[in-house]
Amino acid sequence: MEQHVDRFAGDSWLSSFDPRVKMLCVFALAVLVATLTQVGALLPVLLFALGLVMVSRIPFLHLAKGYALAFPFVLFASLTMLFTSGGENALAMGLRVSTSVLLLLVMVSSTPFMDVLWTLRWFRMPMILSNMIMFTYRFIFVMLDESERMRLARRSRGFKGGRSLLDREAFKVLSNTIGMLFLRSYRRASRVYVALLSRGYDGTIRGVTSFRLRGRDAAFSLAFVIIGTLTLSRQMGWYLWP
């Protein structure tokens, strides 16, 4: 199976929404979540995020893997709160970060990578930044392949790694390898730049993606507005429900 970030984007129910609306709603809700301090206010948003996971049809395992990457940070933040501000604040911290991570994971997994970039561009992200993100995504795998080949070459000639981090010989070999990897990456970047020029690159990456707002996008936004309002009212003590 192909391992790339777009592998679930096409199948997801959420992929049919305008990515600009999705991004705006998710970011706005994530910002709101970051300001919440009460567990009672955070729980409805977490349930909403889990609801999005359910309807998105993105495999749970995929999202769980993404969440696992963020979990050490969640744990660290929560433990810090536990020892400084008590159990409820620790729980609130865990819920805050987890909900935000979940919302962002759902958005990124249900939106094709290039659509995310075009959306960022639409929101006036500087061209150089979006180009760098795009090239990093494309070439990180090429660089990983190269480092893997170098690792195999090291092993094929008897290098077994150091006994510890203080092993000077091993450290020297690894430093040389990293230096060589940077050199190769630099050469690759030069060749890629020449290839870009040969096909008319002038500093701008162009695309044919065009976004169109539809009724369903309004409904999607409304769902976020409702959950945002309910959460905020709970946090502020304007009880709309018991």
Added chain:
Amino acid sequence: MVPLAVISLKNVRFEYPGRHLALDDVSLEVAEGERVALIGPNGAGKSTLLHLMAALDFPQAGEVIVAGRKVERKGAAETRKQVGFLFQDPDDQVFMPSVWEDVAFGPLNMGLPEEEVRHRVEKALEESGASHLSKRVPQNLSLGEKKRVAVAGLLSMSPPVLLLDEPTANLDPQGRRDLLNILSGLKQSMVIATHDLALAFELADRAVVLNKKVLFDGSIHELVKMPEVLKEANLELPSFSRLMMMYRQHVGADFEPPLTVEEAFELLKDHRS
């Protein structure tokens, strides 16, 4: 009528920084529709010459004219629209996150309208046998597939000249054959830099043997009769040609060295009968 030259180089000299001489007094012309194999050993200056033709480097002496326009830093972007450059490593060339977007990259930079871009992309993908790859991600393609996508990226720009740098390097035999079939069906003028003589014999009408200078410029048939030129350029005839030369010597026959396996087979058949 003499065909129009689409590329013309006059007394070109090029040195890399550090006074490393890459090309010295190189002159040659490529006519419209002509297919020229640029043959030479590693470090002969083949890739450098292609870079000069594509306005990616500029000579220190002499001049390069592409499609009637002198290659200079100013206006290089216009010259680049006239040539399609196939790089040796497709990972350098296929840089967009999806195949479709990569093939559309050139036409979009040419400022073509969206409908025209879509049409060109579909056509180029079809011509290069890569339609089924359009939604794929480049990092998951095989080398042969990446080469096809790279060719599609060139064809979508419809350049009158194609510059191919070691097009079959590292391909497996089937991938090499597939690429040869695609390239041999194209109508554009081509300059093919290679040290694979079998590829040159199959694709090109004319050979230019290069080793910093032009050692030979003539038809492929003339080249194979000049072993001293091949030796000077560290080249060797393909195994089937050498076999037929040994056979010719053994039986005392008189025929020209075959350029393809099919030609060698026909010669053997004729000779037996």
